[in-house]
Amino acid sequence: MEYSIMERRTLVRAFALGAFTLTSVPAMMLAGCSKSEPAATDAPAVFRVGVTAGPHADIVTEAVKVAKTKGLTVEVVEFTDYITPDTALNDKKLDAAVYQHEPFLNAFNREQGTKLVKVADAVVQPMGFYSKKYKSVEDIPEGATFAIPNDPSNGGRGLLLIEAAGLIKLKADRGAEATLADIVENPKKLRIQELEAAQLPRSIDDLDVACVPMNYVISSGLSPEKDGFFFEDRNAPYALIIIAAREDNKDAAAVKTFVESYQSPDVRAFIEKTFQGQVRPAW
Known part of the structure; x- marks a missing residue:
């Protein structure tokens, strides 16, 4: 059975830094892999990825399907601001985040004293x-x-x-x-x-x-x-969106599996077909 994008997402509306209410996406979308599918090494029961509404949510939702074939169950968590996703990632309420450029991540780390890191390139989208x-x-x-x-x-x-x-x-x-x-x-x-x-x-x-x-x-x-x-310019560092994780989980198998899923041929084809050059794969 196919599910709509909205059915496959979790919507989070954050009203204060570091605090949000998590609403589960449909149970069937978050169900584990079949017994015949190997689980990703060190993978959490659900790998939670923070995004902002729009293209990032759509693209990560597409990566969910690829990740499932690799034994990783991914939950997409949407936010309506730029600060709360990184706060949630630092607090281990998320396992990764896809919505920001690296200068933003660096500024957040300086201001908050956090140790969030870039683990991969995601897409290019200029202001x-x-x-x-x-x-x-x-x-x-x-x-x-x-x-x-x-x-x-x-x-x-x-x-x-x-x-x-x-x-x-x-x-x-x-x-x-x-x-x-x-x-x-x-x-x-x-x-x-x-x-x-x-x-x-x-x-x-x-x-x-x-x-x-x-x-x-x-x-x-x-x-x-x-x-x-x-x-x-499309080569500007501020136009390059990254995948971020924490210093303590950047090398985890689940993070690597998610990156591989995001940077897959299926997700590339989805980006190119859906956004017609407005958003471009960065890998």
Whole structure:
């Protein structure tokens, strides 16, 4: 029997850091392998993977099927923010997470004193400018209202994108750690706001331009072709999404099995067919 994507997922809505309510996905989807299938060495009863809603959830859900053939039962746990998945991973409520780029992971480790690590590349998905009013950088008027994500590294990432478009200048060498206070030149007197990344797509009607991560573009129904007009280079480190685990489980057989399942030909074909180049395999 086939199950829909929504049936195969677990939805988690987190209201405070490090705390979330876990709702089990349908029992049949989490059932163990048949007796004839070998279990992955050192595998937990259920291998829990944290994702954000949209492409990451869809792709990991596809990897669930491959993992099952390898003897690993995977549960997909969805979050509505960027911080709580890493908090849950550190607290061992998750076994892996697929939703962030490495600079974000590094910033989280510095701020929280955690030891989360990259174990593999996942997909490439660039941030871009999105607007219902303008179609090019040249069209953006003086005093335009921009929005960027309010989390530390993606906020800096948005500022770097605005700088790359020639609209502002930042203090040298700040990189993705740049904040609004690091803007040293703003010739068009842009008004730059910080909003939660998930809120950016639904706020576009009230803004002139928003810097939106690709996963939220796709999950919201925005179109990079119709609504977007300036993007990160696809080789930018901030466009590369990674698979993360903990220092204490990075070499576990279950983690390796999940990575192999994610980086499989079946998942590659799913990504290429489903996202038509908006999201690309990184392996």
